[in-house]
Amino acid sequence: MDFEHLANALTLTNLALALFGVVAGTIIGSIPGLSATMAVAVLVPITFSMEPASALILLGAIYTGAIYGGAYSAILLNTPGTPSAIATTFDGYPMAKRGDGDLAVAIACYASVFGGLVGALALLLLAPPLSSVALAFGPVEYLWLSVFGLSLIASLSTGNVLKGLAGGAFGLLLSCVGVAEISADIRLTFGSSTMIGGIEVVGALIGLYCIPVLIDMVATPERHLKVEEGGRAVRFREGAAIAWKSRFNLLRSSIIGTVIGILPGAGGSVAGLVAYSEAKRTARPGQKFGEGEPDGVMATEAANNATVGGGFIPTLVLGIPGTPPDAVILGALLVQGVRTGPTLFEGGGSIVYTFVFGLFIATILMLPTGLLIGRYAYKTIVTIPKTILVPAVGFMTIIGTFAIRNSISDVMIMIVLGTVGWVLSRFGFAASPIVLGLILGPIAEQGFVQAWIIGDATGNLAGMFFGRPISLAIIAFTILSLVYPVIQGRRARRLIKTEAGAND
Amino acid sequence: MFYLKTAKSLVIASAVSIVAATSALAFPDKSVEYIIPFGPGGESDISARFQQPYFKDKFGQDLVVSYKPGGGGAVGWAQLNSMASDGHTIMGINLPHIVIQPAEKDVGYTTEDIHTFYMFHYTPDAIVVTADSPYKTLDDLIADAKANPGAVTMAGSGKATANHLAQIRFDKLAGIKTTYVPFKGTGASTTATLGNQVKAQWGYTTVGAAQGDAVRMLAVAMEERHPLFPDVPTFKELGYEMVGGAYRGMAVPKDTPAETVQRLSDMFGEINADEAFRKQMLDGGFALLDVGIDGMDAFMAARKAEYIEAATDAGLLN
Amino acid sequence: MTDTSSKSAPKDIGTLLIASLFIGLGLVTLQDVSTYSDTDSVVFPTTVAYALIGCSAMVILASWLRPNPDNGFGGGDWWRRILLVASMIAGCLVMPLAGFLPATAIAFAGGLIAARHEGWDLKSAFVFALSGIFIMAAFYALFRYPLGVPLP
Numbered sequence: 001m002d003f004e005h006l007a008n009a010l011t012l013t014n015l016a017l018a019l020f021g022v023v024a025g026t027i028i029g030s031i032p033g034l035s036a037t038m039a040v041a042v043l044v045p046i047t048f049s050m051e052p053a054s055a056l057i058l059l060g061a062i063y064t065g066a067i068y069g070g071a072y073s074a075i076l077l078n079t080p081g082t083p084s085a086i087a088t089t090f091d092g093y094p095m096a097k098r099g100d101g102d103l104a105v106a107i108a109c110y111a112s113v114f115g116g117l118v119g120a121l122a123l124l125l126l127a128p129p130l131s132s133v134a135l136a137f138g139p140v141e142y143l144w145l146s147v148f149g150l151s152l153i154a155s156l157s158t159g160n161v162l163k164g165l166a167g168g169a170f171g172l173l174l175s176c177v178g179v180a181e182i183s184a185d186i187r188l189t190f191g192s193s194t195m196i197g198g199i200e201v202v203g204a205l206i207g208l209y210c211i212p213v214l215i216d217m218v219a220t221p222e223r224h225l226k227v228e229e230g231g232r233a234v235r236f237r238e239g240a241a242i243a244w245k246s247r248f249n250l251l252r253s254s255i256i257g258t259v260i261g262i263l264p265g266a267g268g269s270v271a272g273l274v275a276y277s278e279a280k281r282t283a284r285p286g287q288k289f290g291e292g293e294p295d296g297v298m299a300t301e302a303a304n305n306a307t308v309g310g311g312f313i314p315t316l317v318l319g320i321p322g323t324p325p326d327a328v329i330l331g332a333l334l335v336q337g338v339r340t341g342p343t344l345f346e347g348g349g350s351i352v353y354t355f356v357f358g359l360f361i362a363t364i365l366m367l368p369t370g371l372l373i374g375r376y377a378y379k380t381i382v383t384i385p386k387t388i389l390v391p392a393v394g395f396m397t398i399i400g401t402f403a404i405r406n407s408i409s410d411v412m413i414m415i416v417l418g419t420v421g422w423v424l425s426r427f428g429f430a431a432s433p434i435v436l437g438l439i440l441g442p443i444a445e446q447g448f449v450q451a452w453i454i455g456d457a458t459g460n461l462a463g464m465f466f467g468r469p470i471s472l473a474i475i476a477f478t479i480l481s482l483v484y485p486v487i488q489g490r491r492a493r494r495l496i497k498t499e500a501g502a503n504d
Numbered sequence: 505m506f507y508l509k510t511a512k513s514l515v516i517a518s519a520v521s522i523v524a525a526t527s528a529l530a531f532p533d534k535s536v537e538y539i540i541p542f543g544p545g546g547e548s549d550i551s552a553r554f555q556q557p558y559f560k561d562k563f564g565q566d567l568v569v570s571y572k573p574g575g576g577g578a579v580g581w582a583q584l585n586s587m588a589s590d591g592h593t594i595m596g597i598n599l600p601h602i603v604i605q606p607a608e609k610d611v612g613y614t615t616e617d618i619h620t621f622y623m624f625h626y627t628p629d630a631i632v633v634t635a636d637s638p639y640k641t642l643d644d645l646i647a648d649a650k651a652n653p654g655a656v657t658m659a660g661s662g663k664a665t666a667n668h669l670a671q672i673r674f675d676k677l678a679g680i681k682t683t684y685v686p687f688k689g690t691g692a693s694t695t696a697t698l699g700n701q702v703k704a705q706w707g708y709t710t711v712g713a714a715q716g717d718a719v720r721m722l723a724v725a726m727e728e729r730h731p732l733f734p735d736v737p738t739f740k741e742l743g744y745e746m747v748g749g750a751y752r753g754m755a756v757p758k759d760t761p762a763e764t765v766q767r768l769s770d771m772f773g774e775i776n777a778d779e780a781f782r783k784q785m786l787d788g789g790f791a792l793l794d795v796g797i798d799g800m801d802a803f804m805a806a807r808k809a810e811y812i813e814a815a816t817d818a819g820l821l822n
Numbered sequence: 823m824t825d826t827s828s829k830s831a832p833k834d835i836g837t838l839l840i841a842s843l844f845i846g847l848g849l850v851t852l853q854d855v856s857t858y859s860d861t862d863s864v865v866f867p868t869t870v871a872y873a874l875i876g877c878s879a880m881v882i883l884a885s886w887l888r889p890n891p892d893n894g895f896g897g898g899d900w901w902r903r904i905l906l907v908a909s910m911i912a913g914c915l916v917m918p919l920a921g922f923l924p925a926t927a928i929a930f931a932g933g934l935i936a937a938r939h940e941g942w943d944l945k946s947a948f949v950f951a952l953s954g955i956f957i958m959a960a961f962y963a964l965f966r967y968p969l970g971v972p973l974p
Contacts, residue, residue, distance in 0.1 A: 038969070041571065042969050042970060044553065045557075048557050134695060134699075135695065135700075136699065137699070139696070162877055162880050162881045165873075165877045166841065166844055166874060166881050169870055169877055170847070172874075173848075173867065173870050173874060176851075176866065176870070178574070179575040179578060179611075180860075180862075180863040181662070182686040182687060182688055182862070183686065183860040184609075184820070185609075185859060185860050186611070187855075187863060187867060188851065188854055193582060193611070196574065196578050196579055196582070196611060196612060197573075197578070197579035211907075215907065217937065218899070218903060218906050218933075218937045219897070219898025219900075219903055220898050220899075264692065264695050318715075319714045320691055320694060320695050321545055324543065324544070324545065327543075327544060327545025327546075328544040328545050330545060331545050331549055331550045334550055334714075334788060335550070335784075337784070337787075339716070340714070341715070341717075386937050387934060387937045387940075387950060388934070388937075388953055388957075389937070390934075391933030391934045392954075394906070394910060394929055394933040395926055395958060398910065398914070398926055398929060399922075399926070399962070399971075402922075402971070403965055403969065403971045405571060405573055406570065406572050406972055407574070407579070408914055408917050408918060408974070412911070412914045415911055416911075423840075424840060426836065426893065427834070427893045428890060428892075429840060441866075442688075444866070446687070446688055448865070449686075449865065449866070450701075452865075453657070453683060453684075454683075454685055454701065454702065457655055458655060537972060568970050570972060663862075820859075
């Protein structure tokens with residue numbers, strides 16, 4: 001790893017590609033329905049005529065930009081632009097609602113850049129050893145990881161855990177619709193051939209998060225987001241101060257993101273959720289997660305951008321894509337004639353190292369471009385009159401959902417599910433548990449079925465489910481995150497009791 | 505009045521025929537959309553990406569790859585015949601999928617609905633183990649499976665798929681009982697194999713090509729050894745009558761004019777004949793196949809009979 | 823969709839109704855599961871269906887004992903909400919026949935009318951229609967050409 005590779009990455013072409021990639025990615029990612037996977041897939045043909053390293057830099061820059069861009073719509077419209085940004089909505093949208101949208105966009109940018117750098121650093125320095133993490137995770141580990149993710153329902157649905165659990169079960173059922181991934185049965189379609197493809201996760205996300213916002217927006221004449229009166233100083237510095245204060249949160253979330261990014265079966269959405277859950281568990285007294293807590297936005301955004309570097313680790317070392325966009329990039333590399341594997345790092349490492357430095361540069365470029373585009377996006381959403389905002393966003397949900405797999409029925413499902421979600425949310429059944437169920441359902445089911453088959457074949461079912469060290473660690477974390485809020489709540493109540501006398 | 509009408513329709517008819525004639529000559533006169541009914545990154549996507557630059561080179565128009573995943577490909581195939589039938593829309597098709605899916609359940613299309621015009625490659629079935637696996641040869645695996653029936657776990661992609669049918673068929677041929685563990689896609693099943701979650705994998709030669717020294721293939725289901733793996737025996741050499749894998753090709757909506765279909769078949773035949781393309785495919789572990797529109801009916805009939813028999817044996821069809 | 827009188831009713835009828843529908847869904851799932859040929863695809867939905875039925879039953883119990891007065895649809899104009907959703911659905915239904923832009927124009931117009939609280943005059947109608955056409959055209963072009971989405 002010498003400076004020659006850095007110099008290679010710093011050519012004018014590569015810099016221009018990185019800049020273009022980050023800007024294009026950020027914009028694409030901010031449009032609900034246009035995911036990082038699609039952004040990368042669209043650009044693959046263009047890269048055929050490029051040098052492999054330049055092609056990788058362009059694709060990596062788009063990918064990292066798109067993951068960040070997802071934060072805009074999550075914060076300003078309560079709609080995750082990509083699944084990775086689901087947990088960004090939990091605190092980002094409440095922040096925007098109370099008039100702190102610009103601040104949320106700024107801290108999301110800082111966190112994304114930080115997370116991206118940590119992920120890229122891991123890719124640069126630790127790729128071959130870390131790739132073994134991908135292989136250490138078997139079916140059972142994925143099962144318990146998804147259970148851990150589901151345990152977030154309990155802490156997310158403050159107030160009514162039962163309704164949260166019912167919503168989660170509803171989401172898990174929705175995830176079963178269509179042809180089962182690993183068995184060949186067609187489930188819960190009730191004879192309708194339009195349902196065979198199942199419920200598309202991104203479409204469902206758009207519906208469940210965005211349609212309720214639109215329905216609420218039209219019902220009353222109030223403004224969409226609260227705006228502070230008078231011109232306000234740029235809040236980049238305030239954001240930086242907040243980010244500095246939460247540096248441990250940023251670091252922890254970035255590490256979580258990197259590790260989960262390495263797992264081929266998980267991805268950015270799970271990384272964001274786990275990091276959010278951990279940030280919430282270790283919250284300082286007085287932090288109110290779910291009501292506009294900056295740490296919630298930062299945890300998610302740091303983690304999901306760290307999955308970019310993390311995901312490249314198994315992709316480049318093992319030839320196993322860590323995340324769906326990596327799968328596309330891997331395909332593009334094959335066409336380029338680049339063989340992935342440990343030798344890529346040892347022998348002809350120049351492509352890899354040039355690419356990793358390119359990824360660094362792209363991530364750093366995200367700081368100015370991200371803040372700039374973010375500011376513009378915020379201003380647009382805040383100043384645009386509601387009359388045009390509602391139909392424009394509605395139009396975007398339709399075209400975005402259609403684009404995912406070119407299907408009108410997906411759009412229909414999106415609208416119906418969104419309307420149902422709005423009714424449900426009005427009676428205390430929040431959208432997030434349903435979404436968690438929908439996303440984690442397939443991971444849980446596949447892990448369970450595979451673990452059961454393997455355990456049954458080797459005659460050791462109990463050992464399969466409860467006898468593997470990583471599984472046990474995840475189970476311990478799950479129990480901890482379930483029990484901890486109860487203890488915390490009791491402690492807080494005791495605190496309030498003792499303070500109550502003084503305040504009255 | 506009558507006269508005018510006839511003249512009008514005559515003019516229209518001749519205009520249409522002129523358009524038809526010129527379009528047949530100039531085909532393709534715009535970019536051709538190539539729909540992959542799966543998500544990006546799989547074998548279907550990668551092989552389509554291999555074709556993409558050659559198409560542009562030879563015929564001057566873009567081959568635009570797009571994805572329509574869902575239902576293991578069923579969503580795309582069910583909609584194929586309602587798409588524009590001017591030859592500028594084609595869709596990737598896979599065997600055994602388009603035979604097994606409609607045979608099992610109502611998935612919105614039948615095998616006969618799919619108008620396939622070219623089959624361009626297949627990924628031969630192969631048994632893959634990790635480099636440090638105790639199975640050095642196919643016989644090691646068979647011996648272990650005979651000693652411990654059902655305890656040999658083998659990963660594969662999905663159920664009622666090429667991998668699954670291969671496992672069923674081989675178990676029958678070798679007189680053994682192994683346990684098939686379905687994963688979501690070849691990538692996931694390869695990961696499980698590398699991580700020693702299972703003892704072996706029913707994969708393809710492409711897995712061997714991608715993983716290099718990390719894995720060892722015990723046998724491949726080809727007529728002759730794959731040029732990339734001269735040391736890996738075929739099942740046939742070892743006495744098991746197994747040749748096959750997952751076959752891939754392209755189909756058009758059924759109303760596409762015959763001459764356009766013929767032209768498409770010729771065009772993809774030309775790409776398949778390109779030496780550079782063949783080399784790229786072989787280096788990726790694929791095996792080439794050249795079945796144009798003329799030989800398609802016979803090819804499909806033979807495959808269909810084979811798959812239906814294997815699936816019926818396995819109790820997958822009721 | 824559900825009962826709007828829940829605001830005044832002592833019981834939280836909306837919650838009770840939703841939970842009952844969930845239980846119904848669980849039962850339908852258990853029925854559907856019995857038609858699967860592969861046991862691997864049965865286990866998970868069955869477990870989830872029981873969980874859904876169990877949780878929903880407890881929701882009903884909890885809500886019956888202690889209804890939450892905050893639940894309900896709240897204020898706001900119903901015709902606007904319905905217009906928004908109906909126009910979007912109508913747009914989807916006519917899309918295969920009319921093509922993408924005309925179909926989404928219906929949804930767009932519905933959203934415009936639903937979201938306009940200030941009333942209409944000729945000038946504002948013209949301005950909004952124009953900017954609407956511009957936004958739609960821009961996005962259509964972006965998706966159709968650089969992104970290569972085959973819009974109908």
